[in-house]
Amino acid sequence: MRRFPKALILSVLAALAFLPRLGETCGPFFNPAVFVRPHGPDEPLSDFARGKIGVVLPTWYTAFRVVAYRYLESKPLSAAEQQSLLEYYDVDRRIEPPEPTKSTVKGWDIIRSQYSPPPPPDAPQEFKPAPNGFDNIPNCLGPSFITAAETLQDRARRFGATSPELQEWIRGQDAVFSNCSGGANIPPELPATANPLLRADRAYQIAAAHFYAGTTKDYETALQDFEAIAADKSSPWHTLAPYLVARTLIREASATAAEDQTHNPVYLAKADVQLEAILKDPAQKSMHDAAESLLGLVRYYLHPEQREAELGKALVEGGTGAHFAQDLIDYTWLRDRSPDQTNDDLSLWLRGGTLDGAIEKWRTTGSPAWLVAALRQVHPGDRTFREVMDAAARVPPTSEAYLTVAYYRVPLARELGNDQLARQILKAAMGQTKALTPSAAHLFQDEQMKLAPEFETFESHLWQHPLGYEDVDGGMEPCEKPNCQPLFSPAAATLINTRIPVDVFARIALSSALPANLHNRMAPSAWARAALLDQSNLAGQLSEAAVKAAPALQPYLQQYAMAQTPEERRFAAAFAILHFPGLRPFVDGPLPRTTAFQKIDNYRDNWWCQDGGSLDEENGFSNAIYYSQGNPAPGAPATPFPALLDAGERQRATAEWKRLSSYGTAGRYLPGTVIAWAKKHPEDARVPEALHLAVRAVHYGCGDGKDNLLGGEAFKILHKNYPKSEWAKQTPYWFK
Amino acid sequence: MLHAIAKLDPSSKIGLAILALLVAATGMGGPDGRTRPVGIAEFPRLTVWAWENPEDLRALDPQRYAVAYLDQTISIARQVSSRPRLQRLLVSPRTRIIAVVRIEATTSGAALSAPGLPAQVAGLILHSAQKPRTAMLQIDFDATRSERPFFIDLLREVRSKLPAGMPLSITALASWCADDDWISGLPVDEAVPMFFRMGIDRRPSDLPGWTYPLREPLCESSAGVSTDEPWLALGADERVYIFHPGSWTPAALASLKAMVQP
Numbered sequence: 001m002r003r004f005p006k007a008l009i010l011s012v013l014a015a016l017a018f019l020p021r022l023g024e025t026c027g028p029f030f031n032p033a034v035f036v037r038p039h040g041p042d043e044p045l046s047d048f049a050r051g052k053i054g055v056v057l058p059t060w061y062t063a064f065r066v067v068a069y070r071y072l073e074s075k076p077l078s079a080a081e082q083q084s085l086l087e088y089y090d091v092d093r094r095i096e097p098p099e100p101t102k103s104t105v106k107g108w109d110i111i112r113s114q115y116s117p118p119p120p121p122d123a124p125q126e127f128k129p130a131p132n133g134f135d136n137i138p139n140c141l142g143p144s145f146i147t148a149a150e151t152l153q154d155r156a157r158r159f160g161a162t163s164p165e166l167q168e169w170i171r172g173q174d175a176v177f178s179n180c181s182g183g184a185n186i187p188p189e190l191p192a193t194a195n196p197l198l199r200a201d202r203a204y205q206i207a208a209a210h211f212y213a214g215t216t217k218d219y220e221t222a223l224q225d226f227e228a229i230a231a232d233k234s235s236p237w238h239t240l241a242p243y244l245v246a247r248t249l250i251r252e253a254s255a256t257a258a259e260d261q262t263h264n265p266v267y268l269a270k271a272d273v274q275l276e277a278i279l280k281d282p283a284q285k286s287m288h289d290a291a292e293s294l295l296g297l298v299r300y301y302l303h304p305e306q307r308e309a310e311l312g313k314a315l316v317e318g319g320t321g322a323h324f325a326q327d328l329i330d331y332t333w334l335r336d337r338s339p340d341q342t343n344d345d346l347s348l349w350l351r352g353g354t355l356d357g358a359i360e361k362w363r364t365t366g367s368p369a370w371l372v373a374a375l376r377q378v379h380p381g382d383r384t385f386r387e388v389m390d391a392a393a394r395v396p397p398t399s400e401a402y403l404t405v406a407y408y409r410v411p412l413a414r415e416l417g418n419d420q421l422a423r424q425i426l427k428a429a430m431g432q433t434k435a436l437t438p439s440a441a442h443l444f445q446d447e448q449m450k451l452a453p454e455f456e457t458f459e460s461h462l463w464q465h466p467l468g469y470e471d472v473d474g475g476m477e478p479c480e481k482p483n484c485q486p487l488f489s490p491a492a493a494t495l496i497n498t499r500i501p502v503d504v505f506a507r508i509a510l511s512s513a514l515p516a517n518l519h520n521r522m523a524p525s526a527w528a529r530a531a532l533l534d535q536s537n538l539a540g541q542l543s544e545a546a547v548k549a550a551p552a553l554q555p556y557l558q559q560y561a562m563a564q565t566p567e568e569r570r571f572a573a574a575f576a577i578l579h580f581p582g583l584r585p586f587v588d589g590p591l592p593r594t595t596a597f598q599k600i601d602n603y604r605d606n607w608w609c610q611d612g613g614s615l616d617e618e619n620g621f622s623n624a625i626y627y628s629q630g631n632p633a634p635g636a637p638a639t640p641f642p643a644l645l646d647a648g649e650r651q652r653a654t655a656e657w658k659r660l661s662s663y664g665t666a667g668r669y670l671p672g673t674v675i676a677w678a679k680k681h682p683e684d685a686r687v688p689e690a691l692h693l694a695v696r697a698v699h700y701g702c703g704d705g706k707d708n709l710l711g712g713e714a715f716k717i718l719h720k721n722y723p724k725s726e727w728a729k730q731t732p733y734w735f736k
Numbered sequence: 737m738l739h740a741i742a743k744l745d746p747s748s749k750i751g752l753a754i755l756a757l758l759v760a761a762t763g764m765g766g767p768d769g770r771t772r773p774v775g776i777a778e779f780p781r782l783t784v785w786a787w788e789n790p791e792d793l794r795a796l797d798p799q800r801y802a803v804a805y806l807d808q809t810i811s812i813a814r815q816v817s818s819r820p821r822l823q824r825l826l827v828s829p830r831t832r833i834i835a836v837v838r839i840e841a842t843t844s845g846a847a848l849s850a851p852g853l854p855a856q857v858a859g860l861i862l863h864s865a866q867k868p869r870t871a872m873l874q875i876d877f878d879a880t881r882s883e884r885p886f887f888i889d890l891l892r893e894v895r896s897k898l899p900a901g902m903p904l905s906i907t908a909l910a911s912w913c914a915d916d917d918w919i920s921g922l923p924v925d926e927a928v929p930m931f932f933r934m935g936i937d938r939r940p941s942d943l944p945g946w947t948y949p950l951r952e953p954l955c956e957s958s959a960g961v962s963t964d965e966p967w968l969a970l971g972a973d974e975r976v977y978i979f980h981p982g983s984w985t986p987a988a989l990a991s992l993k994a995m996v997q998p
Binding site (some may be wrong): 134137 | 827829868869
């Protein structure tokens with residue numbers, strides 16, 4: 001007798017070929033279907049930016065909730081704010097700021113190469129290595145290359161493309177950019193006899209060269225130079241120079257920061273003063289936009305709490321225009337540092353606050369945003385329940401808050417026992433076709449399923465076409481027809497598996513309305529559920545459909561039908577199930593088993609895991625490892641019973657789920673049943689095969705680590721009682 | 737080793753010679769200040785990953801910890817570009833340094849088969865290997881199935897041009913080490929399976945000391961873990977790379993020291 005350690009067995013198991021769920025993955029990435037986007041709005045983001053916010057969920061990323069707040073507050077984003085949002089964000093919140101640096105460097109290279117003298121061999125770099133040899137400083141930013149290219153073309157027009165004046169200008173500019181990746185290459189001053197414009201340009205180039213060279217001494221020189229340029233009204237650079245004074249101060253703040261600081265606050269404070277002065281000077285209006293952005297950066301570092309409050313206010317009040325997305329990024333980053341500390345309205349709303357606080361805010365502001373916050377927390381027993389529900393009922397369909405309010409009203413109406421009202425709310429919400437987003441429609445459909453008064457309506461809401469499949473980066477691959485098949489939503493699968501009696505389960509499985517892919521899975525499952533619950537009559541009624549879906553089941557279902565006693569039926573059911581690793585007494589949710597019904601799944605998505613009733617929608621591989629680590633089994637179902645069940649059906653559903661759950665893993669239940677039968681009925685010709693299959697089920701099944709000895713016991717009985725059988729030969733090992 | 741160096745008399749020729757040999761052998765730096773490549777076995781067992789955050793890791797004991805820092809991120813889209821590290825990193829002068837290069841490909845697998853692309857990307861990667869303190873190079877690329885041929889070519893290219901004796905490491909999705917054998921035979925010294933942020937790849941355990949079915953020998957000598965997730969069972973000789981979400985604050989370093997107490 002040989003026993004293999006589990007780790008080795010797992011290794012061998014994992015070595016088996018893997019069939020990817022989606023073509024582009026490298027596995028094993030299991031890509032569950034997505035029915036509702038959990039972290040943000042649906043695509044296209046432009047619809048959301050325009051106010052199609054659907055149902056706003058607390059699980060959304062902060063940035064999207066901020067935008068939603070604006071619409072809930074009836075403060076729509078301006079066209080510039082919408083544009084700004086779209087430039088930086090996508091629905092998966094992958095912040096992608098417009099980054100022109102590369103193309104602008106290239107743009108400079110192209111224009112520079114058209115003039116003599118020939119350009120230096122190495123193109124300018126935007127980053128400069130820091131003295132410590134590890135990190136880098138973004139030194140020459142995109143706009144510098146744009147400005148240089150534009151100035152070069154202008155000076156070429158003024159002085160001639162091959163003129164000595166232009167060549168000198170180019171030499172000066174090459175010297176400036178040679179400092180981008182390190183060094184201190186300062187172009188010389190031009191003689192007093194040179195053209196005044198070129199002298200002004202050279203003064204600017206000298207200041208810029210010091211700025212990029214970036215030693216403390218260089219910064220001091222650059223400061224003086226830019227201040228001198230600012231004072232020289234004849235220089236074309238005098239309007240830009242005050243802004244560059246501020247930028248130099250910020251660079252200096254960074255360069256002189258103590259080791260525990262990112263910036264030296266002394267220089268940041270000076271930059272703050274400088275930028276404020278620019279903003280107050282009407283003569284520098286053309287620089288106000290840039291100065292405002294830079295001031296935001298300064299205050300981000302200098303006064304983070306104050307800046308967070310400022311941003312929170314600005315984002316809510318609007319008017320930030322093209323700065324909107326940058327402000328949103330700054331706000332979310334600042335807020336993430338201490339999300340519980342600031343108490344401006346937006347921050348409070350994002351946190352959810354307390355019910356009383358939300359109601360108070362709603363009473364004083366009348367804002368639907370706070371009504372939503374109250375709805376999320378109120379319950380029928382609360383003294384303010386009626387007030388909140390009445391207010392919610394008055395939100396008109398034209399309000400951007402309408403769908404979100406409806407979504408929270410429905411369970412409250414249900415909790416109140418007023419299913420009729422809940423259905424009315426749902427019907428009205430689903431009628432808002434222009435405002436309805438795909439995720440919102442799926443959320444409402446789940447509620448319709450729970451509230452359906454009769455079977456036909458109930459079953460029609462059980463399945464949905466996924467919006468897509470989770471990808472490895474947290475985004476979503478779209479589910480595109482014709483390959484996009486309907487699946488049971490997570491809510492539907494949980495409800496079917498835990499909250500309905502087996503006869504209703506069977507009715508769904510046999511329904512002609514059920515899509516074929518789901519019927520083919522559910523019919524055998526319904527048979528297994530009935531058989532495991534020893535409801536032989538029902539199992540008999542399901543046999544034909546189960547065999548039609550999986551013809552290989554036929555002989556085993558026949559044996560079950562011929563069984564004479566509950567004990568024999570139990571064995572016959574286990575014997576049947578053992579042959580088919582895809583046979584389980586429940587339906588799959590967003591991550592259905594993909595391996596053939598009769599084949600072992602390489603990632604242990606075989607039979608069932610912790611409970612035969614299945615609260616868990618994870619696939620077998622995940623569960624196999626999860627439970628083998630000793631993690632606890634899931635608790636009792638929290639989802640409510642569907643409205644169509646009467647009291648008796650609810651009782652039966654509860655009792656059946658409890659019974660199925662008590663069986664534990666397939667790796668325990670199936671071998672245990674076989675061993676018990678084998679001990680009492682050693683003469684049964686099926687026993688050797690059943691023992692062989694029991695060893696296999698322990699090996700490949702989704703166990704909790706406590707079932708392995710059952711495999712050993714089955715192995716011993718097989719080899720002791722049936723040593724010469726074909727099945728003993730096929731079972732040379734058991735697996736510890 | 738350090739104790740032995742302290743006892744030597746640097747004024748004697750023999751002492752100097754031995755000192756030079758010892759310094760060279762420990763890879764801590766030669767006459768040109770450049771770190772000498774050393775075998776992977778000579779690195780400390782523990783390595784701290786320093787990702788794109790400001791990091792002050794001078795408090796780490798160089799005898800116990802190496803530092804693997806993100807040096808650059810190479811993006812392969814319509815064109816290839818490199819974004820260097822922008823966040824400050826402070827380390828002890830004696831700390832062994834592993835330069836990490838992350839690759840992000842947003843183009844299709846087919847576009848990655850463009851001739852010359854592996855050589856071009858390898859050229860960028862080698863900048864990290866050529867930095868004076870780099871003692872090992874690590875490449876972090878979550879290659880999808882269609883990107884694997886490119887990755888294999890790239891590793892061959894990098895390996896052929898890497899300074900002699902410099903170890904080459906890659907990070908590996910845990911599944912690469914457990915199922916298909918595509919990383920078997922790659923020209924690398926180690927593949928570090930990432931046992932954190934595994935998402936639905938494998939449901940994380942709530943309990944430390946969990947296990948994972950490894951098969952690929954390249955993955956057996958090391959493991960990547962995170963301070964905010966339970967660690968799997970680690971072998972006594974296993975090299976451990978430790979990730980921390982956000983910067984390694986003094987508190988995080990103190991917690992780390994408690995976590996790795998022998």
